[in-house]
Amino acid sequence: MAAQVISISNHKGGVGKTTSVVNIGAALHQMGKRILMVDMDPQANLSQSLGIFEPEKSVYTLLRGFCTTEESMHELEMDLFVIPAELDLSGAELELSMEAGREFILKDHLNKVKDQFDFILIDCPPSLGLLTINAFTASNQVYFPLQAQFLATQGLKKLLEVIEKVQQRLNQDLEIGGVFITQFDKRKILNRNVKEAIQKHFGDTLFNTVIRDNVALAEAPSKQTNIFRYNPKSNGAVDYWALAQEVAERSTTKVTS
Template structure:
């Protein structure tokens, strides 16, 4: 089954991009054809997969402004068969203003992705840490939203607003949108706080919680600076094993 998953949480630093990079790489490693769309102007998913974001001729920015076709801004990721990325860079920060007055601007990304969606098993969209037009475009394109939640005191801050936004998009723009589920990140087994956060979310959030919990892991933090996903940077690390397990869970989902 082909699926488009937006990875979103307007709170920064919760592991959205880390999850986008490593989940995509592990899905590709499992033999799935994967397209990553970087809709964050910081372009961290782009550089984390080894592309020089300032050297890419065509990016998401050019795509949403109709300056190129979707196939013209797709790049194969080196060393990872089955993985393709549509990159981003700081140019995208100005796109929202440039889209003012454009009709149907909420559907620009969806209309583009429709041309290539059947070529991939999974399309993973890395969203910016805000609820702006780029995030709305991601949600109108997606079948479901995967929400990374950091295991820390402020974990639930903003989640209710995100769920409200998902509900609004579902009601007005994309009736098929679902919450894919929650994945816990930066889990520290040495602290009571991490387990308390997991329990609180499970008890208060009406959404699937993935069994796989991503640990706080030094190798995961190091990998992006080398332009590699964790399954290439340190294939035997706990971080790599965790994202492989998450990929298996997602592949095994039958309810979406």
């Protein structure tokens, strides 16, 4: 059975996209799933969080056709892989702009290995350019991490418009798979009020799990590891484990429905 391909996207920076890809991927892996993570952000925060710096083969060399999909994959441990990014990826949008079918390049490459994985998680850049379009075209679902702050949903209108255009023109199978709240502090009235507003706006699309504000989640990347290895008893580990369980359940429901 082919992998569920999930883009984690929000063109607002600092909402926890990379943290979510790392830790949802790690939790699903611990549940016995075979996982591939793809770093589509030129800042390469996902790659660096996993201890990969200046890789010789990367998503950039893959998109440019300089290596195969298998060659671009770095094995972190058994059944857990990443296709890393590098700074050169920042020039990819311009370099690929004249390519025929440029929106489908990532999809074509991932299709060659989809049958080898249960989940492919794509860390999208904080922009709505060609790299993000490639991620959406390759995906079954998009997940949005949202901070429990007043302006959390303000930028989503443009993102939803882009998704709608991708659905119409490039990928009819793309769905909004879920929304989850990050950096939540129940002691703050604003956080609680924004959570209620997000719940009213998104309804059942909102995951039940809330990712609490947790310093261990910010510290783990400096040790080049995930939250479960860094501090398995932290609120961050508890929350991402619960979120990954919901992801797995929704995926099962989607496959069987």
